[in-house]
Amino acid sequence: MWAWLYEQLSMADLLPPTVTPDAVRLRFQKLQRQQGILGPRSHVRLTPDPPPPADEPAHQHAGPAPLSELDMIALFRVDTMRWEVVGLEHRTYAAGAKGPDGELVTSPLYITRLRCRRIAGAETLDALGKDLLADIAAVGAQRPRVKPRVSPTADHLLEIAPMDLHIGKLSWPEETGQAYDIAHAESAFVAAIEDLLAKTSTVPVEEIIIPIGNDLLHVDNLENTTTSGTRMDADSRYHKMFRKAHALMAWAAERCVERAPVKLIVVPGNHDRLGAFHVGEVLAAQFSDHRFIDVQNGPALRKYHHYGTTLLGFTHGSEEKHADLPLIMAQEQSDQWAQSTCREWHLGHFHKRKEMRFTAGDSFAGVVVRVLPSLSAADAWHAAKGFIGQRRAVEAYVFHKTDGYVGHFQSRVVPEATP
Numbered sequence: 001m002w003a004w005l006y007e008q009l010s011m012a013d014l015l016p017p018t019v020t021p022d023a024v025r026l027r028f029q030k031l032q033r034q035q036g037i038l039g040p041r042s043h044v045r046l047t048p049d050p051p052p053p054a055d056e057p058a059h060q061h062a063g064p065a066p067l068s069e070l071d072m073i074a075l076f077r078v079d080t081m082r083w084e085v086v087g088l089e090h091r092t093y094a095a096g097a098k099g100p101d102g103e104l105v106t107s108p109l110y111i112t113r114l115r116c117r118r119i120a121g122a123e124t125l126d127a128l129g130k131d132l133l134a135d136i137a138a139v140g141a142q143r144p145r146v147k148p149r150v151s152p153t154a155d156h157l158l159e160i161a162p163m164d165l166h167i168g169k170l171s172w173p174e175e176t177g178q179a180y181d182i183a184h185a186e187s188a189f190v191a192a193i194e195d196l197l198a199k200t201s202t203v204p205v206e207e208i209i210i211p212i213g214n215d216l217l218h219v220d221n222l223e224n225t226t227t228s229g230t231r232m233d234a235d236s237r238y239h240k241m242f243r244k245a246h247a248l249m250a251w252a253a254e255r256c257v258e259r260a261p262v263k264l265i266v267v268p269g270n271h272d273r274l275g276a277f278h279v280g281e282v283l284a285a286q287f288s289d290h291r292f293i294d295v296q297n298g299p300a301l302r303k304y305h306h307y308g309t310t311l312l313g314f315t316h317g318s319e320e321k322h323a324d325l326p327l328i329m330a331q332e333q334s335d336q337w338a339q340s341t342c343r344e345w346h347l348g349h350f351h352k353r354k355e356m357r358f359t360a361g362d363s364f365a366g367v368v369v370r371v372l373p374s375l376s377a378a379d380a381w382h383a384a385k386g387f388i389g390q391r392r393a394v395e396a397y398v399f400h401k402t403d404g405y406v407g408h409f410q411s412r413v414v415p416e417a418t419p
Contacts, residue, residue, distance in 0.1 A: 058087075059114040064107070066090045072114040087115035148260045148292055154206035155401040157307040160196055160256070161211050162189060162394045163348035164374035166271070167248070168218035168241035170233040171376075180376055181235040182244055188375045192394040193252055195411040197259065203398055205260045209305055210252060211314045213276035214348035215269035216245050227273040245279050250286060253293050265305060266297040269348065270318040304333050308401035311340035317347030317371060326367035342404025345369040346397075368405075 059076040061067055069088050073080065095109040171180035218241065220227045224234040234241075249264065256262045266280035280297030287293040296303060302315045313329050320328065325345045330337050337343070347369065373393045393412040400406050 059116070061112045063110055063112075066110040067112040069114065072112060076114070078114075078116060083116040083118060085114060086117045087113075089113040089115075148257055150206060150260050151204050154204040154260070155308075156203050156205050156406075157310065157399040157401075158200055158203060158205045158208045158260070159211070159312070159346070159397040159399070160193065160208065160252075160394065161346060161372050161397065162192065162252075162375065163211075163372045164215045164269070164376055165189060165245075165248075166215055166218040166374070166376040167245045168234050168236055168238075169376055170235040182241065185376065186244065186248060188392075189248055189394075190251070192375060192411040193255060196394065196396040196409055197256065199409045199411070200396055200398065206401070207263070207307065208256045208260045209263045209265055209312075210249075210256065211265045211267050211303070211346065212249050212252075213267040213269055213272065213280070214316050215271040216249070216279065217241050217272035217275040220272050220275050226271045228270065232271075242275060242279065245275070246282050249279060249283055253283070253287065257290075257292050261292040261294075263294045263296060263305070265303050265314055266295070267303055267314045267316055267348075268299070268301055269316045302328070302332065304329075304336065306333075306336040306340065307399060308404075309340050310342040310344070310399040310404050311336045312399075313343075313345040315345065315347060322347075322369050325369055329367070342399065343367045344405065347371045348374065373410075 059072055059078070061072065061075060067075065069085055072078070072088070073085070078085075089112070091111040091113070093109045093111065094106045096104050096106045099105040165185055166180075167182060167185045169180055169185070171178055219225060219232050219234055219238060222238050223231070224238070225231050253262050253264055264280070264283060266276055266283075268276045277297065277299060280295060284295040284297055287295060296305075301319060302313060304314070305312045311329065311333060313325065313333075315325070322345075326343070329343060329345065343366070345368070348371070372395055373391055375392050375394055391412065393410050395408055395410050397408040398406050
C-alpha cells in the first residue's frame with residue numbers, strides 16, 4: 001500500500017523532492033501503528049476490519065466483442081486498491097438490423113458485466129493516505145530546496161577544497177600523537193566548511209565549486225585496502241565509511257547552495273579511485289533534478305573548470321609529474337586555455353601546502369601548481385616515518401571573473417594534545 005501511495009503522490013507532484021520511498025514507507029508504518037493497525041514490531045493486524053459494505057452496482061458494457069476483466073477495469077477506471085472483482089459475466093444476444101438491400105441482418109451482441117465489492121478496511125487506508133501526505137509534507141518542509149541568493153553583480157568564483165579527508169582512517173593518540181577517526185573527520189569537516197563560508201561572506205560569489213574525492217575514503221574495499229591493495233588501519237566498516245562520505249558531501253552541497261550555485265567536482269585519489277566514483281554517482285543521482293547543484297563525475301583522473309579568464313585543473317597528484325601538468329592542461333583543454341590568463345592546478349595527496357610556478361617556455365608562463373593541505377591526522381605509518389607536524393587545514397580560493405586569482409582563506413584544525 002505504501003508503494004502505491006508513493007507512486008500516486010509522486011505522479012500528482014505532491015511530494016517534496018527530498019522525500020524518498022523509504023521515508024514514505026517508514027512514516028506509513030508509523031501511522032499504521034499509531035492507529036492500531038500494526039503491532040509495535042510486527043505486521044500483524046491488531047484490530048479487525050469492519051464488515052464490507054454492499055457490492056457496488058455492476059459495470060456493464062455492450063459491444064460486438066466480449067471484454068476481459070482488465071478491459072472492464074480500465075474502461076470504468078475501477079480503483080483496485082479499494083474495490084475487488086467478485087464476478088465477470090458474458091451474455092450474447094442476436095441483434096437485428098436492415099442491411100443495404102433491405103434484408104434483415106443479425107449479428108451477435110455481447111454484454112459484459114463486472115461485479116465489484118468494496119475492500120474491507122479501504123476507508124482506513126484512505127485516512128492513512130491523507131495522514132501520510134500531511135506528515136510527508138511537514139517533513140519535506142523541514143529541508144526545502146533553497147534558491148541561492150546571488151547578487152546580480154556577483155563576479156567571483158569561490159573554491160572550497162577539502163583535500164584528503166580520509167574518512168575511516170584510524171589514528172591512535174598514544175601511537176601517533178593525535179586522534180582521528182570517522183567522528184573526528186566529520187566534526188573537522190563541518191567546522192571547516194562553516195568557517196570558510198563565514199570568512200568569505202563579504203565576497204560577491206557567483207558560483208561555488210567543491211573538489212571532492214582526493215582520498216575522501218581511506219580504503220576502497222571490504223578488505224580495508226587502498227585501490228592498489230595496501231592494507232590500512234581503518235576505524236570502521238567500508239559501508240559505514242561510504243555512507244558517511246556521501247552524507248557529508250551532500251550536506252556540504254546543500255549548505256553552500258544557500259550562497260550560490262554549487263558544482264561538486266569528483267577527483268579520484270590513490271586510496272579511493274572506485275569509492276570516490278561511486279560516491280559521485282550517488283550524489284549525481286540525488287541532485288539530478290536540482291537546478292543549482294551539479295556533479296561532475298567520471299573515471300578520468302583529471303578534471304577541469306573554466307570561469308571567466310580562469311582555468312583550473314584538479315588531479316590528486318600521485319600519478320603525473322608536476323612539471324608536466326602545464327603542458328597536459330594545454331593539450332587537454334586547448335579551447336579553454338586560449339580563453340584564460342589565470343591557470344592553476346590544485347592537487348592533494350601530500351597532506352601539506354606547497355606552491356610551484358612553472359615557466360617552461362613562453363606558452364606555459366605563470367601556470368601555478370598548488371598542493372593543498374589536508375584535515376586528516378597522521379596514521380601509524382606516517383608517524384613511524386616521521387611525516388608529522390603538517391598543518392591540518394582546508395583552504396578556499398577566490399577568483400575574479402576577469403582578474404583571476406585574488407586571494408585565499410584557510411580554516412585550520414588545532415591538533416589535539418598528546419595524552
